[in-house]
Amino acid sequence: MHLNVQDLSVARGGIAVLEGLSFTVNPGQALILRGPNGIGKTTLLRSLAGLQPALNGEINAPNESIAYAAHSDGIKHVLTVRENLEFWADVFGTNDIAPALNAFELEPLANRPAGALSAGQKRRLGLARLLVTARPIWILDEPTVSLDIHAVEMFANAIRAHLVGGGIALIATHIDLGLEADILDITSFKAKPVAMKDDAMEGFL
Amino acid sequence: MKALLIRDLRLAMRAGGGFGLGLAFFLIVTVLVPFSVGPDSALLSTIAAGILWLGALLACLLSLDRILALDWEDGTLDLLACAPLPMEGTVSIKALAHWLTTGLPLILAAPLFALLLSLPSAGYIPLILSLLLGTPALSVIGTFGAALTVGIKRGGLLLSLLVLPLYVPTLIFGSEVARRGADGLSYSTPLIMLAGITLGTIALLPFASAAVLRVNIR
Numbered sequence: 369m370h371l372n373v374q375d376l377s378v379a380r381g382g383i384a385v386l387e388g389l390s391f392t393v394n395p396g397q398a399l400i401l402r403g404p405n406g407i408g409k410t411t412l413l414r415s416l417a418g419l420q421p422a423l424n425g426e427i428n429a430p431n432e433s434i435a436y437a438a439h440s441d442g443i444k445h446v447l448t449v450r451e452n453l454e455f456w457a458d459v460f461g462t463n464d465i466a467p468a469l470n471a472f473e474l475e476p477l478a479n480r481p482a483g484a485l486s487a488g489q490k491r492r493l494g495l496a497r498l499l500v501t502a503r504p505i506w507i508l509d510e511p512t513v514s515l516d517i518h519a520v521e522m523f524a525n526a527i528r529a530h531l532v533g534g535g536i537a538l539i540a541t542h543i544d545l546g547l548e549a550d551i552l553d554i555t556s557f558k559a560k561p562v563a564m565k566d567d568a569m570e571g572f573l
Numbered sequence: 574m575k576a577l578l579i580r581d582l583r584l585a586m587r588a589g590g591g592f593g594l595g596l597a598f599f600l601i602v603t604v605l606v607p608f609s610v611g612p613d614s615a616l617l618s619t620i621a622a623g624i625l626w627l628g629a630l631l632a633c634l635l636s637l638d639r640i641l642a643l644d645w646e647d648g649t650l651d652l653l654a655c656a657p658l659p660m661e662g663t664v665s666i667k668a669l670a671h672w673l674t675t676g677l678p679l680i681l682a683a684p685l686f687a688l689l690l691s692l693p694s695a696g697y698i699p700l701i702l703s704l705l706l707g708t709p710a711l712s713v714i715g716t717f718g719a720a721l722t723v724g725i726k727r728g729g730l731l732l733s734l735l736v737l738p739l740y741v742p743t744l745i746f747g748s749e750v751a752r753r754g755a756d757g758l759s760y761s762t763p764l765i766m767l768a769g770i771t772l773g774t775i776a777l778l779p780f781a782s783a784a785v786l787r788v789n790i791r
Contacts, residue, residue, distance in 0.1 A: 417655055420791040436655045440648030446587040447580070458576030459656045497652075 369430055370394055371416075371505055371536050376425035377559065378408060378415045384423055384559035385411055391552060395504075398527060398537040398549035407555055409540040410439075413509050416538065435503035437511060441494025445483030449474055449493055452482050457500040468499035471526045472519075487514040495523055498530075505536045512543055520545065574662050577653075581670035584643075591639050595632035595675040596682060602628035603686040614691045621690035622700060622751035628686070629679045629704060630711060630744055636675050637715040637736065638722070638729045640667050641786070645723045654790055660783035668709075668716040668779070676708035692755055699754025703767060707747035710771040713778050714739045720782040723789050742770055 370392055377387040385408035393399045401409050415422045416429075417436035443452055453465040469475050472492040477485065482493060491514050498506055506527075512520050524545045527537050539545070585592045606624050607617060644650045653663055683704055684697055692700065718736035722728035746767040753760040 414651075414791075419651060419654055432657050434655060436652065438648050438651055440646075440651075442644075442647055442649035442652040444580070444584060444647070444649070446584060451580075451583070455576055455580045456652075456656075459653070459658065461657065 369433065369504060369534075369536075370428070371538065372426075372428040373416070374426040374428070376412075376415070376427065377423040378411050378420075379423045380408065380411045386554060386557045387424070387559040389425070389554065389557045393536050393538060395534045395536060396531050398531055398539060398547055400545070400547070400549050400551045401538065401540040401554055402542070402551055403540075403554040407558060409554065410509055412554065413507050413538070413540060414438075417507050429505060433503055434505045434507055435498050435501040436507045436509075437494060437498055438509050439513070441490055441497070443482045443490055443493055446481060448479050448481055449485070450478045452493060453496060453500055456497045460501045460503070462500050462502045465496075465500055468496040471499055471529070472496045472522055488516055488519055491515055492519055492522070495526065499526065504534065506530060506538070508537065508539045508541075510540055510542070512541055512545070574658060574666055577658070577663065577666045578670055581667065582673060585670070585674040591636055592674050592678075595636050596678045598635050599628045599632040599679055599682060599686065602631065603689050606690065618691045618693050618755070621687060621692040622696055622755045623748045624690060625683060625687060625692070625700060626703070626707075626744060626748035626751055629676075629683070629708065630740055632679055633675055633708065633711040633715060634733055634736065634740070636671070637719050638732050640671050640716050640719040641723045642719070642728070645790075650723070650786075650790055654787070660786055661779045664716055664720060664782040664786060665779045667719075668712045668782075671716065672709050672712035676704075676712055680704045680708060693757075695757050696751060696755030699760050699764075700751040702764065703747045703750035703754075703760075706764065706767050706771055707743050710743045710767075710774045711740060713771075713774045714743070717778045717782045717785075720786040720789065723786065743767065746770065 372392045374390050376389040377384055379385060391399065403409055414420050416427055417434055450465070453468055457463055457465050469478055472495060474492060474496055477489060482490065485493065495511060511523060515523060524547055527547060530537060603624065610616060641650065654660065680701060683700060687697060687700060715736055718732045721735060722732045725731060746763045749763040750760045750767060753763065
């Protein structure tokens with residue numbers, strides 16, 4: 369099981385942002401994506417997660433192997449922490465949420481409504497969701513936003529455990545997580561601006 | 574899929590879930606109609622079936638933008654799109670949850686409200702029957718409208734305008750069943766038409782809803 373990307377181009381709002389991107393991530397490896405704001409990290413990750421089609425190129429990953437964590441955590445504020453996690457566990461067909469609660473130190477908060485959590489605690493809940501999906505490839509978009517140093521360490525440990533178990537992680541982040549991982553700076557894959565043709569409107573009509 | 578249904582029902586029941594919204598609106602409409610048209614019970618019993626259907630339809634319309642908008646805002650929809658559920662299944666479950674929390678309470682409350690509008694006694698069974706057959710179509714069509722307008726801030730107006738024409742056939746045949754029943758006429762033809770509309774929308778619209786939702790979450 370690998371995550372393999374060949375000559376990939378992705379677009380946001382119909383305009384190409386990245387092109388010619390190729391990489392392979394093997395089991396037990398993590399790949400960290402770097403690049404300035406607006407370069408297309410989120411667009412790339414959403415394309416890999418299958419949420420939007422790629423312009424060009426190939427994404428090779430086993431079916432239903434990807435768990436995606438975005439900027440927003442998909443947490444329901446009126447449900448408790450436990451109910452939130454149990455819902456995702458049910459959806460993904462797993463049933464043990466204890467390791468996920470444990471990995472992100474959420475047990476003391478398990479019966480609290482998620483709306484009463486702080487931003488960092490919500491993020492921990494959002495990341496704990498990855499564990500209950502039991503999927504091998506994690507695609508993470510700025511996972512450490514609003515986490516404190518201790519929680520970042522928790523997160524790094526969860527990633528390490530995931531990699532030791534043969535998992536794959538693809539992480540877009542600006543901070544150093546202390547992981548032994550390859551770093552890919554995607555700045556050099558920025559798509560060349562395409563000159564607007566005069567007949568663009570004609571083509572549209 | 575069961576987990577999604579249970580979660581949606583639970584969310585509707587909890588504070589701020591909007592469970593009582595449609596029901597309260599239905600109550601307001603039926604209580605206010607006698608005040609506005611006058612206490613003439615002969616007139617009221619003539620229009621009762623139509624008013625009840627209109628009230629149920631508008632009550633349904635009121636809660637449509639909650640079907641998908643909340644899940645869109647907090648990112649749940651993106652995560653569900655990556656989950657091992659077909660999008661068609663997700664939207665069908667959403668429509669079912671909407672029917673259970675909006676349509677079903679309306680049906681259960683309808684006999685009580687019919688009393689307020691002095692619906693003739695022959696009209697009760699056809700009224701319940703028509704609502705039972707017709708309201709699922711309202712939820713399924715509404716979910717399609719919600720999928721079309723998801724991601725548009727304050728899309729409620731657009732949603733209502735898009736969905737309203739699609740609701741017209743259901744309203745025509747639904748209230749025709751109730752009206753004919755109240756007049757003591759045979760109502761099997763409009764009932765069959767109503768059942769046809771509902772079954773057709775249940776069979777086809779989830780595919781359309783899933784397709785537009787996939788486009789909208791890009």
